[in-house]
Amino acid sequence: MDASGAESRNLDLNQEFGVQSRESLPSTPGKTFVNLPLSLDPERIVDVAVEAARQGDETLAGVLDQISAAVYLTDADGVVTHFNRACADFAGRQPEARQDRWCVTWRLYTDDGVFLPHELCPMAVAIREGRKVRGVRATAERPDGTRVDFLPHPTPIFDVEGQLTGAVNLLVDVRDARYHDYLRSQSARCRRLASSVGDVRTADILHAMASDYEEQARQAERPN
Known part of the structure; x- marks a missing residue:
């Protein structure tokens, strides 16, 4: 493949996965920048934040x-x-x-409406147990009394020796249309890949993944 073909393929991949090229990010001599997601792709955003944290406060x-x-x-x-x-x-x-610990929210509730102390929130669990927490839906109450349903993505950060150094959390407002679009696009991508592979087992896995994304989208779009 020639250089122009390779460049075209890179652009296709960037569009497919919603990632900016490094050339499109701010450029400062002596500093390193990370790729930023263009869409609301939770895991990519978390990965970006973790990578930035490892590069230092200024990059972060x-x-x-x-x-x-x-x-x-x-x-x-x-x-x-x-x-x-x-x-x-x-x-x-x-x-x-x-000053704040565990979370930036004022008050938290479970998806069932039960008050959730910050020290028991998903971020606290992720740090204490040293693992990612996914698939949990919660409700944040603001000081003015309004509430927002969200999906937390608490993720521990470890150094090269495997020691816990901190954690990052992404709070996805389930009403955010960008998140709905992301889930639907991932489902469509899995269906598209499933139709192009020759292996039945792989196709079945991709169809199952697509169904999972679709269910997540339905859950995110459900009324409060």
Whole structure:
């Protein structure tokens, strides 16, 4: 494949997976930047935040400001260290670095409406148990009394020696149309891939993945 063909293929992949090329990001001599997702792809956003955190505070601050969904980080004790502007809009309050612990929200409730103390929230579980927490839906209450249903994505961060250094959490408002679009696009992508593979077992797996994305979309779009 010649250079123009390779470039075209890279552009196709960027469009397929919703990722900017490094050339489209800010360029500053001596600094490293990470690829930013164009769509609301939760796992890619989390990966971007983790990578930025490992590169240092300056890179992390620049990356967080470019993510339009609520993202925050804590240290290994669950104390909030960094957050982006979207966190204040999401929580209805200004988070306090080095003061807030476990979460940036004012109050939390389970999907069933039961009050959930911050020390028992998904982020606290992720840090204490050293594992990602997924598939949990919760409700955040703002100081003005309004509530928002969301999907947290708490993810521990480990250093090269495997020691827990902190965690990142992405709070996805289930009403966000970008998230619905992401789920639907992933479902369509799985169906498309399933129709192009010759192996029946692989096709079945892809169809099952598509069905899972579709169910997630239905759950996200359901009325409060």
